[in-house]
Amino acid sequence: MSMTITEKILAAAARKNKVEPGDLIDAKIDCIMCHDVTTPAAISMLKEKGIDKVFDNEKIVVTPDHFQPAKDIKSAELHKRLDDWAKDKKIKNYYPLGRAGVCHALLPEQGHIRPGEVIVGGDSHTCTYGAFAAFSTGIGSTDLAAAIATGNLWFKVPASMKFVLNGKLSKGVYSKDVILDVIAKIGTDGALYRAMEFVGPALKYMSMEARMTITNMAIEAGGKNGIIGFDDTTKQYLDEHLKSKKTDYKVYQSDPDAKYESVLEIDCSKLEPMVAFPHLPSGGKKIGDCAGLAMNQAYIGSCTNGRIEDLRIAAAIMKGKKVAIRTIIVPATPEIWKQAMDEKLFDVFYAANCVISAPTCGACLGGFMGILAATERCVSTTNRNFVGRMGSPKSEVYLASPATAAASAIEGKLVDCRKYV
Secondary structure (H helix, E strand, O other): OOOOHHHHHHHHHOOOOOOOOOOEEEEEOOEEEEOOOOHHHHHHHHHHOOOOOOOOOOOEEEOOOOOOOOOOHHHHHHHHHHHHHHHHOOOOEEOOOOOOOOHHHHHHHOOOOOOOOEEEEOOHHHHHHHHHOOEEEEOOHHHHHHHHHHOEEEEEOOEEEEEEEEOOOOOOOOHHHHHHHHHHHHOOOOOOOEEEEEEOHHHHHOOHHHHHHHHHOHHHHOOOEEEEOOOHHHHHHHHHHOOOOOOOOOOOOOOOOOOOOEEEEEEHHHOOOEEEOOOOOOOEEEHHHOOOOEOOEEEEOHHHHOOHHHHHHHHHHHOOOOOOOEEEEOOOOHHHHHHHHHOOHHHHHHHOOOEEOOOOOHHHHOOOOOOEOOOOEEEEOOOOOOOOOOEOOOOEEEEOOHHHHHHHHHHOEOOOHHHOO
16 A cells, blocks of 8 residues: 555545556645636636636635736736636635736745645646645646636546655755756656655755755656655744644655655765756756856746745845846745845845846746847746747757856856855
8 A cells, every 4th residue: 555645645635545656536626826828718718618617716826927017918918817807706815916926936935835735737837836745736728727617637646756865965056956957867758747756865954945946847857746745844834834724734755665666866965056058958067067158148036946045045146246247136926025125135136237027937938027139148047948938049048046047147157156155
């Protein structure tokens, strides 16, 4: 009866004693994330089918984030449809403009993510929430419509891969470097429809924010979900952020004899700052092998690295310095924005000649607030560097940690951030 944490959560959601990889199950959904790009399409599907209900108006969390504030007429219309629907369905957890933020930072911050639950969202990086010992995965608009109406979805139980993070990260090396190293090792399809379970002593030294960076990018290796077990760090975060039902969540842990498709061990103490070269997140190179490449833009934000910890890291490097290239800072939520302001991080960014934006996903997907022209290069804390991802198909995106992005902004080229920390 041994199972991994992913299998245990899915078995409980399917009301089964045991599941195995490959099983098809009908699972109960505990939380649904809806944003301004994929949800309007789901709303239209429901309307076409004459379905005028939601399964539970307290288990759906709605926020515009990709094009907020609206950048043009089309995005304004998306917002209006989302706004009208959320009000009509009396969605309890609705975050309109002014309280809206990057979804995968907003939901944990506002206490909507709990261990042991099944969470889905109309966005591929919904796997972020697996940092809280939950099963969380992205879905398309059709499945989103079904989940909104019924509160259930079918899944194929994924096989699990174990990633053992040994040692402790050295100064100037961060969780973003860990996941870029993992993806470089296994490739963008190395975990295709697999559960990527991260374990090991290195996690003990990582905050929840750092852990969310790791699970956020599980999809970039093809993973169905990323997941990290519950510990004291998880509990402390939840005690601070859960708004209700603080103690009635269910914690699952993998059995010692659980079966894994593969096991990869990584000595985190030997890792260096990484940069993923275009045009795949698997193009990771050690900074020592790529330092000196000129950049045109630095971008610090997104659902991967737009949290307060990330902004503090960047500010510590930029303090008392000026950036050599245009540099865009995007706090992921209004609370993070205010906290950064209260901590005077904005003073540092302003003095360094950075642009400070309201929370948005805009630049990450090539929408607005940081679009690249042909031949331009951007060092970015985002999660994807596909062709044309942040603008012109002739531009290039280089993925890195906030520290590497900040240090590179100062010098206008890829540099080893360890000289600044």
